[in-house]
Amino acid sequence: MNARGGAAAAAGRHCAVPLVTDVKRHSLEDGPGIRSVVFFKGCPLRCVFCQNPETQRPQAEVAFSEAECVRCGACERACRRGAIDMQSPGRIARSRCDGCLACAAACPGRGLRAIGRYLSPPALAALLLRDRAFYRHSGGGVTLSGGEPTLFPDFLEALLPRLRGDGVHVALQTCGDFEYDEFAARILPHLDLIFFDVKIVAPEAHRRHLGAGNGRILGNLRRLIREAAVPVHPRIPLVPGITDGLDNLSSAVRLLRSAGATDVALLPYNPLGLGMAARLGRPAPPLPATFVDPGAERALFQAFRGLLDEPAHGRPAEGEPRWVEPRTRPGQERQDERREHPP
Numbered sequence: 001m002n003a004r005g006g007a008a009a010a011a012g013r014h015c016a017v018p019l020v021t022d023v024k025r026h027s028l029e030d031g032p033g034i035r036s037v038v039f040f041k042g043c044p045l046r047c048v049f050c051q052n053p054e055t056q057r058p059q060a061e062v063a064f065s066e067a068e069c070v071r072c073g074a075c076e077r078a079c080r081r082g083a084i085d086m087q088s089p090g091r092i093a094r095s096r097c098d099g100c101l102a103c104a105a106a107c108p109g110r111g112l113r114a115i116g117r118y119l120s121p122p123a124l125a126a127l128l129l130r131d132r133a134f135y136r137h138s139g140g141g142v143t144l145s146g147g148e149p150t151l152f153p154d155f156l157e158a159l160l161p162r163l164r165g166d167g168v169h170v171a172l173q174t175c176g177d178f179e180y181d182e183f184a185a186r187i188l189p190h191l192d193l194i195f196f197d198v199k200i201v202a203p204e205a206h207r208r209h210l211g212a213g214n215g216r217i218l219g220n221l222r223r224l225i226r227e228a229a230v231p232v233h234p235r236i237p238l239v240p241g242i243t244d245g246l247d248n249l250s251s252a253v254r255l256l257r258s259a260g261a262t263d264v265a266l267l268p269y270n271p272l273g274l275g276m277a278a279r280l281g282r283p284a285p286p287l288p289a290t291f292v293d294p295g296a297e298r299a300l301f302q303a304f305r306g307l308l309d310e311p312a313h314g315r316p317a318e319g320e321p322r323w324v325e326p327r328t329r330p331g332q333e334r335q336d337e338r339r340e341h342p343p
């Protein structure tokens with residue numbers, strides 16, 4: 001991390017130089033064809049059920065894994081702030097840690113791992129373009145994810161023309177909480193496809209579980225569907241007890257109908273973020289640690305399809321949101337997310 005990047009990251013919004021936590025290659029679940037997914041670090045929301053909690057904060061962090069620690073003590077000797085306690089289960093006193101990453105650099109294995117590193121737009125483009133043959137032959141491309149990629153318009157304006165100039169299809173996964181006019185002027189022209197998360201429709205519940213209201217998010221969804229020249233695919237992540245209630249799903253269907261959405265997908269619950277939250281020293285969110293039973297998941301999908309099939313008041317069924325099968329089907333073995341850290 002350099003000082004300029006660190007200061008920009010600490011500022012949160014519109015950081016000129018974002019951190020990248022991971023680049024997942026050969027994904028079949030993040031858009032059409034074979035894709036590389038870039039995870040940017042920094043997000044305006046604080047969803048308690050975040051699947052990638054390491055991408056929420058814009059600053060570099062250290063993750064600790066007890067299972068991968070050989071107890072050599074190198075981290076304790078490297079830390080000048082006395083933040084390492086070899087006897088503590090979480091190892092790092094987070095209130096003392098300033099994110100200097102010296103402990104991760106000193107660690108001989110993966111007991112302590114730095115989360116996030118800077119890559120210049122040319123370096124990231126070069127990394128992504130290594131797989132251009134896969135993109136071309138599969139109809140795939142690059143998916144921007146996170147975290148929230150729209151926080152970084154300067155960076156994307158430098159990165160995306162390099163990809164699109166090489167014919168690479170670019171998709172965006174967004175939480176939708178961005179300043180619309182700036183997004184439309186600076187990022188949207190470089191995109192081919194948008195996945196837009198709709199999590200909770202009721203404003204108070206949204207604020208409680210995601211840490212912010214949803215007025216701007218829902219307004220952006222409506223404007224994008226109306227104005228964007230590229231497809232906008234809403235997705236609803238299923239989180240037991242938080243987003244998967246029929247009240248929320250019914251409200252989402254009404255919202256999508258009124259917004260003019262042409263399709264919608266449900267994203268099955270994925271508890272893999274819980275382990276990372278623990279490694280980052282975050283309190284455990286009150287969520288199940290296992291995947292949802294396939295039968296129950298299938299029943300929920302069926303109930304949701306029933307909501308979509310209900311005729312809307314005073315509107316014909318034609319032109320209403322269409323169900324999109326999730327890439328990961330209930331009962332199917334889930335792909336172990338193989339992510340590759342940028343070299």
Ligand code: SF4
Pocket residue numbers: 062078079080081082083084092096097098099100101102103104
């Ligand atoms: S990141 Fe720096 S301050 Fe934090 S625990 Fe590691 S060495 Fe100590």
Ligand code: SF4
Pocket residue numbers: 068069070071072073074075076103106107108109110111112
């Ligand atoms: S340096 Fe790494 S392996 Fe050694 S004690 Fe610290 S976390 Fe464990």
